[in-house]
Amino acid sequence: MGAQALVKPIVERAERPRPVAHRLxxxxxxxxxxxxxxxxxxxxxxxxxxxxxxxxxxxxxxxxxxxxxxxxxxxxxxxxxxxxxxxxxxxxxxxxxxxxxxxxxxxxxxxxxxxxxxxxxxxxxxxxxxxxxxxxxxxxxxxxxxxxxxxxxxxxxxxxxxxxxxxxxxxxxxxxxxxxxxxxxxxxxxxxxxxxxxxxxxxxxxxxxxxxxxxxxxxxxxxxxxxxxxxxxxxxxxxxxxxxKFTEKPLRFFGLVGSIFFAAGAVTSIFLLVARLGGEAIANRPLLLLAVLLLALGVQLMGLGLVGEIIVHLRAPHRRAYRVREQV
Missing domain, CATH: 3.90.550.10 (Spore Coat Polysaccharide Biosynthesis Protein SpsA; Chain A)
Known part of the structure; x- marks a missing residue:
């Protein structure tokens, strides 16, 4: 009897929504x-x-x-x-x-x-x-x-x-x-x-x-x-x-958008570098300023995503990201 009690499966159910007896x-x-x-x-x-x-x-x-x-x-x-x-x-x-x-x-x-x-x-x-x-x-x-x-x-x-x-x-x-x-x-x-x-x-x-x-x-x-x-x-x-979509994972949003801006800035910078190696002057070209702005914006957005991840990590012990309906 004792051995059977030890191996007897235990079934535990979390509280289900109770039917509403229209009280108030x-x-x-x-x-x-x-x-x-x-x-x-x-x-x-x-x-x-x-x-x-x-x-x-x-x-x-x-x-x-x-x-x-x-x-x-x-x-x-x-x-x-x-x-x-x-x-x-x-x-x-x-x-x-x-x-x-x-x-x-x-x-x-x-x-x-x-x-x-x-x-x-x-x-x-x-x-x-x-x-x-x-x-x-x-x-x-x-x-x-x-x-x-x-x-x-x-x-x-x-x-x-x-x-x-x-x-x-x-x-x-x-x-x-x-x-x-x-x-x-x-x-x-x-x-x-x-x-x-x-x-x-x-x-x-x-x-x-x-x-x-x-x-x-x-x-x-x-x-x-x-x-x-x-x-x-x-x-x-x-x-x-x-x-x-991104409350629990802000880096996915800001990292993606930041990567797009950074990639656009990198491509523009490479284009300007090739033009400079070809002997063209780029110091006064607006495209150079745009490339720098895109790179800076991309880095800032990715940094913002990392800060968001840190905040989510610090809040994690005090917040449940799930809700249990049934446990068997």
């Missing part, structure tokens, strides 16, 4: 860019959560440029499950989501735009999917009924993201998301990364699912932004690309 859903509504009738928004989604048997609380987080409307202020005084928070100045949507998550009390976080994006009845299939073991459920407006220009912009945005993320999302920009509390608290959010919350969760090893949800009729207007907005979106995608 914290609805975080960041009011940052535009807002519809927040009173109607509250009643529509609160009624749907009630019909699903989910206790809920609402947290309206107003950015510095918005003043809470009297109806919402009065609602927060009448009901204990409605709270209003307001920033002292403009901080943006990511900060509003962080504050809402921090001040919420629910086991599940529902992020909701301050305007109607989807129909409230889409919450039930999302809650069911989260209860089935997912870590995050994202609404995907389907079928899209808005203008062709909106769909074209969305398709271009997702096309650029498809080469960065491990899977293709259909509506990652939709602000309606159900997130387990432990997942919401673990995501590294800052800047304008709120647009990439599902991709960040997927990168951290969480189970992320998209659920088709009917688009709301009030979400059909054509949206055209200024050149500055599109430029910032492209910079956000570039920043997410770097974070997703």
């Amino acid at each position: 859903v914290s609805v975080v509504v960041p009011v940052v860019e535009r807002a519809d009738d927040l009173h109607a928004l509250y009643h529509a989604f609160a009624a749907e959560l009630d019909s699903c048997g989910a206790a809920h609380e609402f947290l309206f987080v107003f950015d510095g440029g918005f003043t809470p409307p009297p109806e919402i202020t009065e609602l927060s005084r009448e009901r204990d499950n409605v709270r209003v928070l307001r920033f002292a100045r403009i901080f943006g949507e990511t900060a509003a989501l962080q504050l809402g998550i921090e001040r919420s009390r629910g086991d599940v976080i529902l992020t909701l735009p301050a305007y109607f994006q989807v129909k409230p009845e889409g919450l039930k299939p999302m809650l069911d999917r989260l209860g089935g073991g997912s870590d995050m459920v994202v609404a995907s407006r389907s079928p899209r009924q808005d203008s062709w220009l909106n769909r074209l912009q969305s398709a271009a945005f997702h096309r650029m993201l498809s080469g960065i993320t491990d899977r293709r999302f259909h509506d990652i920009a939709c602000g309606v998301r159900l997130i387990r509390r432990e997942v919401a608290e673990a995501l590294p959010l800052y800047g304008d990364l709120h647009r990439f919350i599902p991709a960040l969760a997927l990168r951290e090893g969480y189970v992320v699912e998209e659920v088709p949800v009917p688009q709301h009729p009030q979400n059909l207007r054509t949206r055209v932004y200024g050149p500055g907005v599109y430029a910032r979106r492209l910079l956000d995608i570039a920043a997410f690309f770097f974070l997703a």
